[in-house]
Every structure is written in structure tokens, then in C-alpha cells.
Amino acid sequence: MSFAEPEEITFPSGNLRLQGFIHRPEGDAxxxxxxxxxxxxxxxxxxxxxxxxxxxxxxxxxxxxRGQGRSSDQGAYIMDVIRQEPLSTRSQRFVALQETHQEDVVAALHYLKQHSDVDTRRMAIAGCSFGGIQTVLSAEKDLGLRAAIAFAPAAMSWAKVPELRSRLIQAVRSATVPLLFIQAKNDYDLSPTKAMAQELQKQNKPHKLFIFPEFGKTPAEGHSFCARDAQIWGDAIFAFLESTMP
Structure with missing residues (x-):
């Protein structure tokens, strides 16, 4: 299948003007x-x-x-800010920055809802690593979403940032949409997805957890699983989406 080039767009997040890419499928909107x-x-x-x-x-x-990719002129890069923070306050700053970036995600969802090509009754959110954190935080809000897919959320930060652990457990307790967690076995840390899935089980909230076999040889390669092999994870994700967005 051939894919059309994505359309680069600008959208507002507060006073910021952020960039993004729209990828359209074939067929009619x-x-x-x-x-x-x-x-x-x-x-x-x-x-x-x-x-x-x-x-x-x-x-x-x-x-x-903000501060990343095509929006690099709109604020500071999140990793630069975290690295410059004193060790004594770095954990709190890490969580605060995730909340700030959540503002950009919510703004992006508002933009998406207003897009004429979108069926607003069938919207989902997904993300990997930091994007997985953002996905979990979004899942607790009333944003018109039907599903959330988190690849390896907090796999590199869970053990180091207790405040983040508490925040994400709070988020899944308040989840308003079904959550799917997905990771490769050799990712940096499987504890976050297992702990959040366990909390959702306690709360009797709809969710699924898939741990796939090792991808590559290193934790870094395992962490890149989300962007590398849809042939492996595709069936699980699309079955989940079809069940939540029929």
C-alpha cells in the first residue's frame, strides 16, 4: 500500500503555536x-x-x-530542563513537566475534535515511553476518547521517580476509558505496566496487558518495540480498538 505524505499543521496550546502531522488513510471521511x-x-x-x-x-x-521536534522553538526541551534541575527536586520537576506537556496533548485533542475529517465518536490515544505517560494521564480526563494504548509508559523512569509512580497509579484509578498496556519482554522495566494493570484490575476497570517476546538484544531495542514491529503488536492493538470503537 502506498501512503500519502502527511500534512504539517499548526495548532494552539495556550500562547504557544505547536506543529504536528496529519496522516490520512484512503477512502472517504x-x-x-x-x-x-x-x-x-x-x-x-x-x-x-x-x-x-x-x-x-x-x-x-x-x-x-513544546520544545521538541518541529515545536522546538516553543519552549525548552523537556530533557534539558530535567537535567538542569538539582537532584533534590528533580523528581518533583519531572512530574510537573509531564503535567505541563499534558496541556499540549489536551490542546492537540481539541484540535483533532474540530477536524472535519474526524469521526469524533471514534477517537483514541496512544504513545510510547514519555508518550505512554501522556497517554495514561489523558485516560483519566473526560476528553471524548474511547480507548488509550500505552507502550512502555515510564519504563525508564518508574524506579527512579516515586512521585511519578504515585501520579500514574492515581491516573489509572481515575481512568475513564479502557487502557491497553503493551511492552517487549526485554524493555528496561516491566514494573510500570504490571503495576498499573494490577491497579485497574482492583478497580474493576476495563484493560488489557500484553508482554511480547524479546525484541532485539538490548533494553534499548526492546524499548523501541512500539515503532519497530507492528506485524507483532498489530493484531492485539487493532482487536482492542475494534472492541472499544466499533
Missing amino acids: PYPAILLNHGSEHPKSGRLIAEPFVSRGYLVFFPHR
Whole structure:
């Protein structure tokens, strides 16, 4: 299947003017839609991870949060801010920055809702690593979402940032949509997804957890699972989406 080049757009988040990419599927609108959250890296268009969704008929919006990628002129890069914070307050700052970036995600969802090609009754959110954290935080809000897919949320920060652990457990306790957690076995840390899934089980809230076999040889390769092999994770994700967004 051939894929059209994504459309780069500008959207507001408070006083900021952020950039993002719209990937459209074939066929007639309106389309079910996925908002994809990038990690802590400087993202590009998101095409690699967007294509599996586009091939299934989903419109994908890949916004760049403040200080990153095409929005790098809109505020400081989150990792620079964290590294410059004194060790005594770094954990609190880490969580505060996640909340600040959540403002950009909510703004992106508001933009998506207003897009003429989107079926607003069938919207979901997904993300990997830092983007997985943003996905979990979004799942507790009333944003018109039907599902949330978190790849490896907090896999590199869970053990180091107790405040983040508490915040994410709070978020899943308040979850308003079904959550899917997904990771490769050799990712940095499986504890976050297991702990959050366990909390959702206690709360009797709809969720699924998939731990796939090792991907690559290193934790870094395992952590890149979300963007690398949709042939492995695709069936689980699309079955989840079809059950939550029929």
C-alpha cells in the first residue's frame, strides 16, 4: 500500500503555536482517529508508527509537544530542563513537566475534535515511553476518547521517580476509558505496566496487558518495540480498538 505524505499543521496550546502531522488513510471521511504521543526524543513526522494505523483506515495526528521536534522553538526541551534541575527536586520537576506537556496533548485533542475529517465518536490515544505517560494521564480526563494504548509508559523512569509512580497509579484509578498496556519482554522495566494493570484490575476497570517476546538484544531495542514491529503488536492493538470503537 502506498501512503500519502502527511500534512504539517499548526495548532494552539495556550500562547504557544505547536506543529504536528496529519496522516490520512484512503477512502472517504470521516475517519476514526488516533492521537499519537511521541517520547522524549526530538520527533520527525511519526510516519513509521503511523502507517500501521493508517493502513487500517485510521486518521493519525502526531503533534509535537513544546520544545521538541518541529515545536522546538516553543519552549525548552523537556530533557534539558530535567537535567538542569538539582537532584533534590528533580523528581518533583519531572512530574510537573509531564503535567505541563499534558496541556499540549489536551490542546492537540481539541484540535483533532474540530477536524472535519474526524469521526469524533471514534477517537483514541496512544504513545510510547514519555508518550505512554501522556497517554495514561489523558485516560483519566473526560476528553471524548474511547480507548488509550500505552507502550512502555515510564519504563525508564518508574524506579527512579516515586512521585511519578504515585501520579500514574492515581491516573489509572481515575481512568475513564479502557487502557491497553503493551511492552517487549526485554524493555528496561516491566514494573510500570504490571503495576498499573494490577491497579485497574482492583478497580474493576476495563484493560488489557500484553508482554511480547524479546525484541532485539538490548533494553534499548526492546524499548523501541512500539515503532519497530507492528506485524507483532498489530493484531492485539487493532482487536482492542475494534472492541472499544466499533
